[in-house]
Amino acid sequence: MTTTMSTTVTEAREARRGFRPRGMVWLVLRQHRVTAWAALGLLTAFLAALVVLRSEMTDYVRAHDLKDACTLTADCRPSEKTLDFFRANLADPLHYGGIVIEFLPMVVAAFVAGPLIARELESGTYKLAWTQSVSPVRWLAVKLAVPGAAVLAGVSLLAAVYTWTWRRLPAQMAPGQWWFRSYEMIGPVPVAQCLLGVAVGAVAGLLLRRTVAAMGAAALATSLVTGMVLEPLRQKLTGPATELSREMPGLISGADDWIVERGMIGEGGGRIPEPDCGVGVSPEDCVTQHHATGWYLDYHPASHLWPMQWVETGIAVALAALVGALAFRLVRRQCP
Template sequence: MTTTGLTTTGSTTTGAGTFLRKGRTRGATWLVLRRHRVAAWSALGLLAVLVGTLVWLRSGITGYTAGHDMTHPADDTLRHLSDTYGDPLHYIGRFLEFLPLLVGAFVAGPMIARELESGTYRVAWTQAISPMRWFAAKLALPAVALLAGVSVLSATYAWTWRSLPLEHLPGQWWWRNTDMLGPVPVAHALLGLAVGALAGLLVRHVLPALGATMFALQVLLLPVQWLRDRMVAPATELSREMPGLIRGNTDWIVGRGMVDASGGHLPEPDCGVGVRPADCLAQHHAVGWYLEYHPGSHMQPLLWAEAGVCTALALLVAGAAVWLMRRTHP
């Protein structure tokens, strides 16, 4: 009887503790949603407008290209296509490109630094919500929203972008739109979220936190962009004649140079103005040329490689933010 009574009491206590923990988690979630409901509804409305615009653009593009000769299009045809549909599509792509900065600025400023600067976070912490639960809600809700919203927007953008006759529109070639396609915008946005959270915790003042976020994001993303063409090994083509730097609409040329007698590669030298390629080869005792490029089949591997790198960076920065929160507010 005694054992049964103790077991029942222990189970009741455990159940009550679980209920209280769930209640506190839901309370933190509700508090974050309530405090930033205007921003949440605004973001949802903007997403609906952008997705609707992309659907309209795709419908217009497919209708226009179906009614005109796209095998050998006239200049006026391409100009109208670019001005009417290509330019608005590019502007939405630019929004996707700068979205990480917007996300990081919002998280660093209004979500975290403003509450730490004004002291309003103490209200939440005195309502049975621990500092870590408060911070987890601050990170988890935007992360889920970004994964869902940016994934939808990025997928819709790529769906519309593919409907363009890309071979006739150099500005829309895939290697010029890497920041706007596939999983890359999602990974960049998550990195912006993590950097914003860490900057808000470190700086604790809105305007300096905004500046620190933008600077830190540039510092992290610039090396990624510099190494973008090396995240997947490029294809190499050898030739006796000097190859051109533009070849079709699917091949991204990333390097050109000379091949010596032993098969080694020499980056393209400066042989001077007016020097024939054959004479340039002779000056450097080379026997041919090499060309490094990414064919169209490399697009998806390159996009996923960059997204993986940025996601790993986001996890590292988010881990640093959690460590800092635990150390300063145990």
């Protein structure tokens, strides 16, 4: 009887132990447990603040009868006092939170490049792991898997809750937070960019092997990739809608349309982008000056947001995979 109970207790302990991280995963978590707990605490506080902010926005919209379809030129225009209070106490804090999300890919890249990889290469502590039957490839795989899993779980939750809160924001109350201005703060794009930051950080750490230098280089490289590669492609991820008019078109279907290009259609059907009409010349006279047939406007309506988001997410994840493959190639060739 005693033997049976002892066996049962031992099996229960082994079962519980099976759910605990072991080996390199345990080592990485233990090395950076302070950072992990701090990040978890900040994430929890951020999520709680977003939930409270959304509740307050909902109550304010209902209390002041602010209809989502209302525009600033309609009869339902709120008073300036109402607008000022909403923007200062609700819209602006949401925007500041979005800026934090926008910079997360650089923060992730800097952490992976410096404290996670370059510090071990700089101090030589990686040699201890490699002498414990851990190959360089496995070492790097765990180093990327731990922050990668954390990013996928944490940033996905953060982006989802932020998007949920942002959707409660009446467009007419915060023009500065129209969908194309909040693009990198909402949806799956921040998650994909953070995964890209993990891969870029790994390459920077392996190449430079100096903590501070790797952190700076990783943050800068991630900023350049997102700003000079992904952002210029954004308006081309899906075909824009086009509006033709004899008069100069403005914002066609709503104030939150993302204008791509405006110009004239020439007599031969060719386009004249952003023609010079001169001061005080009416749109009709400008058409006559350029011997054009009318105006055109290429724009992305709000309905293009999610198709563009998912296409860019796919591109960012593909880039992350390519940069990650480069990191494994480096660790095979350069690490002694």
